[in-house]
Amino acid sequence: EPEVTQTPSHQVTQMGQEVILRCVPISNHLYFYWYRQILGQKVEFLVSFYNNEISEKSEIFDDQFSVERPDGSNFTLKIRSTKLEDSAMYFCASSGGPGTEAFFGQGTRLTVV
Amino acid sequence: AQSVTQLDSQVPVFEEAPVELRCNYSSSVSVYLFWYVQYPNQGLQLLLKYLSGSTRVESINGFEAEFNKSQTSFHLRKPSVHISDTAEYFCAVTSGGATNKLIFGTGTLLAVQP
Numbered sequence: 001e002p003e004v005t006q007t008p009s010h011q012v013t014q015m016g017q018e019v020i021l022r023c024v025p026i027s028n029h030l031y032f033y034w035y036r037q038i039l040g041q042k043v044e045f046l047v048s049f050y051n052n053e054i055s056e057k058s059e060i061f062d063d064q065f066s067v068e069r070p071d072g073s074n075f076t077l078k079i080r081s082t083k084l085e086d087s088a089m090y091f092c093a094s095s096g097g098p099g100t101e102a103f104f105g106q107g108t109r110l111t112v113v
Numbered sequence: 114a115q116s117v118t119q120l121d122s123q124v125p126v127f128e129e130a131p132v133e134l135r136c137n138y139s140s141s142v143s144v145y146l147f148w149y150v151q152y153p154n155q156g157l158q159l160l161l162k163y164l165s166g167s168t169r170v171e172s173i174n175g176f177e178a179e180f181n182k183s184q185t186s187f188h189l190r191k192p193s194v195h196i197s198d199t200a201e202y203f204c205a206v207t208s209g210g211a212t213n214k215l216i217f218g219t220g221t222l223l224a225v226q227p
Contacts, residue, residue, distance in 0.1 A: 031213055042219040048212040056212040098209035099164055106156035
């Protein structure tokens with residue numbers, strides 16, 4: 001069964017450092033997403049990506065965040081200068097389009113110290 | 114804009130008892146509805162979905178949910194729970210639209226006790 005894969009599963013970084021979270025979406029999907037879940041809280045939408053550009057972003061997704069699909073298979077989330085409050089589980093997801101379900105990766109737990 | 118309300122943050126239940134996890138949504142347009150399950154230290158797995166057609170949908174492990182448009186609800190039920198059903202359950206909604214983004218509820222922890 002096709003699945004979304006994320007690496008690394010856990011990343012520890014120092015405050016102010018840049019991190020890149022990586023995802024390989026399901027190969028025939030066209031819509032890609034990043035969500036985050038702060039410990040004990042709900043899953044929040046960060047950004048959606050379609051046709052090689054951001055289609056929507058939340059207010060959480062400020063200038064410190066960026067996404068990229070560098071090679072047609074990977075989908076990355078970069079945080080330029082991490083803050084303590086960026087500590088969370090980050091989920092990548094992909095879907096075939098409107099009205100279809102999104103498939104989620106296992107997540108990357110980011111810990112900023 | 115859509116929103117999802119899961120009023121119960123935690124539902125304790127004994128094994129083999131029935132359970133209902135409540136989900137209400139708010140939207141000015143037609144929606145698609147989902148239940149995702151998150152087992153301890155794992156990612157989100159799709160449990161079941163309502164896209165169109167029959168308002169009652171079932172999962173392979175005995176869960177079911179019914180879309181009620183008039184009450185804007187999509188409650189999740191199981192007639193007899195197992196210890197292995199212990200997990201966090203998230204209700205989510207999307208209008209589809211240009212981005213198909215999901216809006217999640219705050220989650221309900223189903224705690225099954227022996």
